[in-house]
Amino acid sequence: xxxxxxxxxxxxxxxxxxxxxxxxxxxxxxxxxxxxxxxxxxxxxxxxxxxxxxxxxxxxxxxxxxxxxxxxxxxxxxxxxxxxxxxxxxxxxxxxxxxxxxxxxxxxxxxxxxxxxxxxxxxxxxxxxxxxxxxxxxxxxxxxxxxxxxxxxxxxxxxxxxxxxxxxxxxxxxxxxxxxxxxxxxxxxxxxxxxxxxxxxxxxxxxxxxxxxxxxxxxxxxxxxxxxxx
Numbered sequence: 174x175x176x177x178x179x180x181x182x183x184x185x186x187x188x189x190x191x192x193x194x195x196x197x198x199x200x201x202x203x204x205x206x207x208x209x210x211x212x213x214x215x216x217x218x219x220x221x222x223x224x225x226x227x228x229x230x231x232x233x234x235x236x237x238x239x240x241x242x243x244x245x246x247x248x249x250x251x252x253x254x255x256x257x258x259x260x261x262x263x264x265x266x267x268x269x270x271x272x273x274x275x276x277x278x279x280x281x282x283x284x285x286x287x288x289x290x291x292x293x294x295x296x297x298x299x300x301x302x303x304x305x306x307x308x309x310x311x312x313x314x315x316x317x318x319x320x321x322x323x324x325x326x327x328x329x330x331x332x333x334x335x336x337x338x339x340x341x342x343x344x345x346x347x348x349x350x351x352x353x354x355x356x357x358x359x360x361x362x363x364x365x366x367x368x369x370x371x372x373x374x375x376x377x378x379x380x381x382x383x384x385x386x387x388x389x390x391x392x393x394x395x396x397x398x399x400x401x402x403x
Contacts, residue, residue: 176272176351178202178265184351188358189402194387198266203373203380205265210374220375242276243339246316250333257335261342272349273342276356312336359399365390 179198186192231239232252283295318340372378
């Protein structure tokens with residue numbers, strides 16, 4: 174929602190630059206999110222509903238939709254007794270390009286101190302994992318699409334319609350897709366984000382108070398050398 178209200182450039186100016194969280198675009202995102210709760214978009218007691226319970230409500234047909242990501246495709250595709258569909262959230266502010274949230278995949282590392290035989294074996298293993306044949310198995314059997322998969326490959330492989338739809342939409346806006354705060358922010362900031370989001374959406378904090386708390390946590394993380402800058 175921050176990306177949909179601010180755009181990728183403004184988001185980067187906060188995460189990697191000097192722009193504070195307390196900016197007009199981020200405030201719009203916070204106010205929009207809070208308004209969803211005020212307008213009863215969420216079920217009663219939503220702040221006390223756990224992740225698995227939320228998925229169960231959706232799969233049992235007791236929720237019209239759920240905000241989630243590709244990591245649930247396997248469970249959703251296997252557990253749903255109805256036809257699944259997917260759509261990306263539209264931009265919140267005028268002049269902001271459509272996009273969705275990029276996540277990060279696994280990292281593969283080879284030690285520089287390893288013997289050449291070990292390096293060669295590790296490189297061969299990684300090449301196998303990221304080969305077209307291996308990625309095809311991930312798509313068709315695991316309902317997951319590894320980084321590097323192209324829309325053309327996705328169309329050729331025997332993937333479920335919901336898998337193709339999910340990734341076709343996500344791959345359609347590569348230049349405007351946003352950052353996953355869960356994995357981009359320092360852990361100390363993420364822990365503040367979780368609690369403050371619950372206060373915001375529960376009506377216990379205003380948008381300004383939410384952003385102020387984030388600015389405080391953000392500055393502390395920067396001073397402690399915790400911020401990741403690409």
